[in-house]
Amino acid sequence: MLDALIALTADPADEVRDWATFALGQHAEIDYPVVRAALHSRLDDSYGEARHEAITGLAKRGDLSVIPILIRELHRGVAPGLLDAAVALATPDLCDALERFTIALQSRSSLSLCFAAFSSTNRHPLRRKML
Numbered sequence: 001m002l003d004a005l006i007a008l009t010a011d012p013a014d015e016v017r018d019w020a021t022f023a024l025g026q027h028a029e030i031d032y033p034v035v036r037a038a039l040h041s042r043l044d045d046s047y048g049e050a051r052h053e054a055i056t057g058l059a060k061r062g063d064l065s066v067i068p069i070l071i072r073e074l075h076r077g078v079a080p081g082l083l084d085a086a087v088a089l090a091t092p093d094l095c096d097a098l099e100r101f102t103i104a105l106q107s108r109s110s111l112s113l114c115f116a117a118f119s120s121t122n123r124h125p126l127r128r129k130m131l
Helices: 002-008 014-026 033-041 048-060 064-076 080-089 092-105 108-117 125-130
Strands: none
Touching: 002 014, 002 033, 014 033, 014 048, 033 048, 048 064, 048 080, 064 080, 064 092, 080 092
């Protein structure tokens, strides 16, 4: 079953790749090198949804190599699913890129929750403004 799901992450159809990547990414307890490799292969997918699922799946597994890619995606535009990845990684490296969410969400509560997860960012000026 796992092999079939991994194969579907490379399917020519965007939606199939997206759903297969989502299925792999959501099950962080399934953390094998072959799963991480499949997720890594979607980081430059032409379909944004599949790309975001791969980022989130790797973030949930604590893969810090995804931080620059997450920052790139946050600068491309706001996608609420990326907030899950940011919270999973909980690193102050993301604070500046996350500032875009303040405008898009029109709400301080979701972003405040995100920054609350960044326990090491107490002195970050953006965090002070949001809380």
